[in-house]
Every structure is written in C-alpha cells, then in structure tokens.
Amino acid sequence: MLRGAGLAAAGLVPSAGVAAPVRKPLQGETIDAALQAKVIAKEIPGVVAMAANETSVVYQGAFGARNIAAATPMSSDTVFRIASMVKLLTSVAALQLVERGKLKLDEPAANIDPTLASCQVLTGFDAKGVPQLRPAHRPVTLRNLLTHTSGFSYPLWDPNVVRYLKAARADPALPRRPLMFEPGTRWAYGGGIDNVSQLVEIASGMGIDRYFTENITGPLGMNDTGFVITGQQRARQASLHVRDAGGKLVARPFEKLAPTAAFSGGGGIYSTAPDYLVLLQALLNGGRFRGASILRPDTIAMMSTNQIGNIEAGILKTANPALSNDVDFFPGIHLRWGLGHMINVDPVRDSRAAGSLTWAGLFNTYYWIDPKKRIAGVIMMQILPFADRQALVAYRQFERGIYRALGAA
Incomplete structure (x- = not known):
C-alpha cells in the first residue's frame, strides 16, 4: 500500500503520538509531496x-x-x-427497499408519502413579484428524486428559489416547497433526497439513522x-475553516451538538475517510464487502447507469x-446522473475513465468510483465555500497521482 506519512513526520507539526512513517514507493511519495505542499x-x-480497489486500500x-x-495533526x-455525501447512503437505502418490493422507482412517490401529492410548479413571478404556480402534470417518482429531476432545487444554487422563499415568508398560504420545473424535464441539485429519506422511513418503519445502522x-463496520x-x-x-477577505484560512468553533430525534438523509452526517471508503469498495465490488451484502449486482449496475437521458x-x-463557488468539476465534459451519483460520460484526462461516478459534500469532501479501472477514492477537508479552488486542486493532484501510481492513467 502507498501510505502517506503526513506533516508530523516531516517535522512541520507536533509529532507526539504519531507513528513513524512507513517507507513507500516513489509514486506514493509523489502524492504525499503534492498534498504536503498544499498544507505548507x-x-x-x-x-x-x-x-x-475492491479488496484493498x-x-x-x-x-x-x-x-x-491549534495545529492538531490530522490522522486517518x-x-x-x-x-x-450522506445522499449516497440514502440512495443505497432506497434501492434496498426497491429490491425488497417496499418501494418502486416509477410509481408516484405520493403513494408512500402523501405530502408529495398535488405538487405545484413555479412558472414565474408577476409584475409585483407574486409567485405564479400551476399543478404539476406529472407525479414525482422515486427515480426523479434520486436523479435530481424532481423539480426540487436548493436555494444555494437557484435564485428563483431564493426569490420564492422571500415571497412565501410574506404569504403563508403559498406552498412551502414548489417544484421549479415539471418532474423529469430538467436537472437541478436539490433537497429531493430528503424526500427519499422520508420514503425510506415510511416504507421501513424506522428512522433513517436506525435504518442506516441496521x-x-x-453490516459494513462503518x-x-x-x-x-x-x-x-x-x-x-x-474543525471547519473559512477564508477571510484575503483568502486566509480561519478556523471556526465546533458546531453545537443539539439533541435531536429526527434526522434527514440529505445532509448532516459525520464520517471518516476509512469508513466511507468501505462503502465505495462495496459498491465497486457489486454490493458486497467482507461478507456483507448491501445491494445486488444488478442494482449496482443500475445505479451506475445514466438515468436522465440527454x-x-x-x-x-x-x-x-x-x-x-460556482461548480463545474469537469469543464467541457458531458455529465449525467445515475441513481446516487454524477456520471462523467467522457473520460477525464490523466485520471478517471468514462462512466465513473462521483459526488461531494458542502465542506469540501469528495469521492469517486471508477468501475472500469477498478479504483475508488475519497478525500476529506473542512473548508467553506464549497468547490474551494485550492481544495479542488488538492483533489485533482491526489486523483491523478493515484492513477499514475497504478499505471492506469
């Protein structure tokens, strides 16, 4: 295994409690040097x-x-x-229930969750800024929700949602979450996976946190x-870090851990790189890892297939x-969506093959799965804003270094 030694081994942060570095091939040292340079x-x-790969780190x-x-050293x-990145877990959960016949991909999701009935589509705003709505012509389905083609859109990336929410605060009669377009006609990243979480809870009879655990x-030991x-x-x-006006990183205090009994499968979860990599290995290996089976191989194949046409x-x-920041991870490359991941239709130079799968978390955590070259990776930082330019450079250097080291680029 190529193993990074970290800054402590380089004498750049306190080394107390840090194991001596393990010798590694030159290719691994090249990745180390690139990531260390970003930190230095x-x-x-x-x-x-x-x-x-499917079996080994x-x-x-x-x-x-x-x-x-505080200069507290990072550790694995x-x-x-x-x-x-919890959305992938929620997608797996929903597809488990599809396999068990408790959810269906193409039936109205309102059959399970009545709150998804009678959805309204935002068609625009009148001269006074009043939202104009009409009933949706198509029902929202689980497939729509999993592929972000339901019409639900996040305000973070949709000014029409921001404008609508401002109007809705002044008029409680307006629906809380309209659709931004007719289901199945466009793609917009949004809170549809929160609805998938609700479907999982209703169909399974347990909270999403318990469902994940069981x-x-x-089963995967995460x-x-x-x-x-x-x-x-x-x-x-x-700790989370933000950039000040000059671009300098500043640490933020930890978030408060308020007791809660309700969780959502769209966000708000914790993990580690080794834990999340186990999930990726299971998906790379047809749904199985170290004796645990979370999905059938045909379901894994469906997750990895474009579900949104053109x-x-x-x-x-x-x-x-x-x-x-604005987000375009692969300029000039056609992107589609499967059941849980973004798919690059074209190969990415010096790295992942066409048909690879990926997504990310707001605080600059990222993963990819390359079914063709049989490799998966995860990289975790804690920085805002999302798609931080320096974080993305580190991500790309890491990914390309892996492919070079494996001779797979």
Missing part, C-alpha cells in the same frame, strides 16, 4: 485522502492539522462533517459514520458565494 503553503488546513495519507490554529481516523453502516457523534469521536473531529447535470451557479 497554507492553501488547505489539513486533508485525509485514501484510495482502494492502495493509498492512505493524512496531512496538516485538524484545526489550523479524523471525523469530518460530510454533508451531502442495513448499511452496521462505526464512525452517523448523525450523532460521541465525545471520543468529537475529540477526533476536524439532460445535462452537475453544473451549479452559486446564489451565495460565502457557501459555494
């Missing part, structure tokens, strides 16, 4: 990166600090807020993945630069 330049605070590296002010078991994270963290896990958590996906224009 203070372009990112700290990072954990891992890659694996092939690279692991932890660099920099969990908190740039650092806990991160992974935000929307059906996904528990013991550091959950909506609630313990005190011991909190001690391993990375609709373009994956490009986002920010409505709040403090939270997200």
Whole structure:
C-alpha cells in the first residue's frame, strides 16, 4: 500500500503520538509531496485522502492539522462533517427497499408519502413579484428524486428559489416547497433526497439513522459514520475553516451538538475517510464487502447507469458565494446522473475513465468510483465555500497521482 506519512513526520507539526512513517514507493511519495505542499503553503488546513480497489486500500495519507490554529495533526481516523455525501447512503437505502418490493422507482412517490401529492410548479413571478404556480402534470417518482429531476432545487444554487422563499415568508398560504420545473424535464441539485429519506422511513418503519445502522453502516463496520457523534469521536473531529477577505484560512468553533430525534438523509452526517471508503469498495465490488451484502449486482449496475437521458447535470451557479463557488468539476465534459451519483460520460484526462461516478459534500469532501479501472477514492477537508479552488486542486493532484501510481492513467 502507498501510505502517506503526513506533516508530523516531516517535522512541520507536533509529532507526539504519531507513528513513524512507513517507507513507500516513489509514486506514493509523489502524492504525499503534492498534498504536503498544499498544507505548507497554507492553501488547505489539513486533508485525509485514501484510495482502494475492491479488496484493498492502495493509498492512505493524512496531512496538516485538524484545526489550523491549534495545529492538531490530522490522522486517518479524523471525523469530518460530510454533508451531502450522506445522499449516497440514502440512495443505497432506497434501492434496498426497491429490491425488497417496499418501494418502486416509477410509481408516484405520493403513494408512500402523501405530502408529495398535488405538487405545484413555479412558472414565474408577476409584475409585483407574486409567485405564479400551476399543478404539476406529472407525479414525482422515486427515480426523479434520486436523479435530481424532481423539480426540487436548493436555494444555494437557484435564485428563483431564493426569490420564492422571500415571497412565501410574506404569504403563508403559498406552498412551502414548489417544484421549479415539471418532474423529469430538467436537472437541478436539490433537497429531493430528503424526500427519499422520508420514503425510506415510511416504507421501513424506522428512522433513517436506525435504518442506516441496521442495513448499511452496521453490516459494513462503518462505526464512525452517523448523525450523532460521541465525545471520543468529537475529540477526533476536524474543525471547519473559512477564508477571510484575503483568502486566509480561519478556523471556526465546533458546531453545537443539539439533541435531536429526527434526522434527514440529505445532509448532516459525520464520517471518516476509512469508513466511507468501505462503502465505495462495496459498491465497486457489486454490493458486497467482507461478507456483507448491501445491494445486488444488478442494482449496482443500475445505479451506475445514466438515468436522465440527454439532460445535462452537475453544473451549479452559486446564489451565495460565502457557501459555494460556482461548480463545474469537469469543464467541457458531458455529465449525467445515475441513481446516487454524477456520471462523467467522457473520460477525464490523466485520471478517471468514462462512466465513473462521483459526488461531494458542502465542506469540501469528495469521492469517486471508477468501475472500469477498478479504483475508488475519497478525500476529506473542512473548508467553506464549497468547490474551494485550492481544495479542488488538492483533489485533482491526489486523483491523478493515484492513477499514475497504478499505471492506469
């Protein structure tokens, strides 16, 4: 295994409690050097990166600090807020229930969750700024929700949602969440996976947190993945960092851990790079990992197949630069969506093959699965805004380094 030594081994942060570095091939050192350089330049605070094939970890590296002010060293078991990367878990949960006959991809989702009945589509605003709505002509389906073609859109990347919500605050009679377009006609990244979470809870009869534990994270041994963290896990958590007006990274205080009994499968979960990589390995291996089976191979194949035809996906224009930059991870490459992931239709130079799968979390955590070249990777940082330019450079350097090391580019 190519194993990153981290900044502690380089003498750049305190090394107390850090194991001596393991010798590794030159290719692994090249990845280390690239990630260390980003930390030394203070372009990112700290990072954990891992890659694996179906059975084995092939690279692991932890660099920099969990908190740039305290210089607490990163380690592979650092806990991160992974935000929307929980959507993959929720998609797996829904497809498990499809396999069991408790959910159906193409029947009206309102058959399970009546709150999805009688959806209204926003067609525009009149001269006074009053939202104009009409009944949807098509029902919202589970397939729509999983592929972000339901019409639900996040305000972070849709100014029409921002404008609508402002009007709705002044008129409580307006529906809380209209559709931005007719289901199945466009792609917009949005909160539809929160509705999938509701469908999972209704169909299974258990909360999404318990469902994950009993059906996904528990069987796979993902013991550091959950909506609630313990005190011991909190001690391993990375702090969120934001950029000030000059681009300097500033650590934020930890979020408050308020007790709650309700969770959503659209965001708000914690994990570690080793935990999440196990999920990716299971998906790379046809739904099985170390004796646990979470999905059938035919379901995995369906997840990995374009589900939205010729609709373009994956490009986002920010409505709040403090939270997200504009997003276009692969300029000039056609992007589609499967049942849980974005798919690059074309190959990416020096890295992933056509048909690879990917997505991310708001705080700059990312993953990819390359079914053709049989490799998956995860990289975790804690920075706002999303699609932070320096974080993306680190991501690309890591990914390309993995393919070069494996001779698969």
